[in-house]
Amino acid sequence: MIKVNSLKSRLVISALLMVVVLLPLVGFALFDAFSQQVKRSAENELKAYLYSILAVAEVEQGQLWMPEVLPEPRFNLPESGLYAWIAARGNNQTSEPLWHSGSYLFEQPPRLNGEPQLGQGHYQWLELEQVPHLVYRYTAAFESAGQSLDVTLNIAVAWQGYQQQLDTFAERLIRWIGVLILVLLLVQLAWLNWTLKPLAQFRRQLAQVESGELNQLSTRYPKELSVVASQLNALLTAEQQQRNRYRNSLSDLAHSMKTPLAVIRSQSNLDSAIAEQVQRLHEIIDHQCARAQTAGASAWHQGVELSQVIAPLQRSLEKIHAGSGKTLTLELDPKLKFRGDDGDLMELLGNLLDNAFKAANTQVRLSAKATANQLTITVEDDGPGITESRREEIFARGKRADTYQQGHGIGLAIVRDLVEDYQGQLVVERSSALGGASFTLNFPL
Known part of the structure; x- marks a missing residue:
């Protein structure tokens, strides 16, 4: 089964199926009804002709007498497509008819199947000179002077005229069904666009x-989408408030811990080992506080242009x-x-650019590009670069990222953690263009 992920595509396909399938079915039903009506009309017409012939038929002394000219002109014209003949009951397949109309010019009697009971009639199809005809047969008994004559009356009409009516109706029906399908498709598309317009607007606002x-x-929005929008707004507000409370709490904790640490560090007789550990605690607090201030992947609903952040950084550097x-390129x-x-x-670009300026001889370059699925930011310099063994230490679990080279302190650890928070990737290698270190950040979009 074909998977259609777009709601609009599903509705369009459903509408197409409804129009393209339903309307031809309606057209077929109309044509069938018209065909039945044409056939009933032909049958009623044949009955009327039969009664007109019975009205003028007479039997005298066991002999059938018919007028030379019938009231219906077509019976008097040769090969007019309307024929009448009367045969003796039981002998109409083998002998010449007792009487036939002026339009009847067949050399051999038409071969018909089945003879109706006395006083009854039925219809059947007959091929006369390779032309289909509808025949109405009726068996009657004439009595005169105590004598009875049983005969079968046959009225045949060529189906060509009725078939032309059917063909004309079918041609017009197909034409109008086609026009109606086109109109309904346009109406359906306009209706779908109007119906799905709030969804398109909702998607744009989400973006x-x-x-x-x-x-x-x-x-x-319509009430169905309005509820969803309200719930999303509540979720955005709660997420923002929670992140602010988390930042404020960690900031307060950091400040409350820094004061005692500052008092301890101010002691002149502090042991060197203890002083080293106090310094270590001070750096850990700085690092974790800086990380707590980041929004990370929870900031999915935010966005900023790179130029807005790079411009002030460039001026500061x-x-x-x-x-x-x-120079920065x-x-x-x-x-x-x-x-x-x-x-x-x-925080990301500031730390990377600051480290690059410290390590560079003369050039630092920042480049960025985006594809449909990824944003890539690269910071390069023409300094001594980073050895391969040091690069492995950067990514080893449990290793401090600020130990691989002087000038790259706690800031690089923050960069690494930030990239992980955004489900990104940090690649450290040698710059092929400048020869120094190259830091590449890949963020999924």
């Missing part, structure tokens, strides 16, 4: 919330490293968006 253009969904001769579309929190992106 805008995801990209950070909107914070809440509109609730001006140029001021900090003014006179060093180091950008290769990216300014409209590219990072689907996440702007603070997280600032």
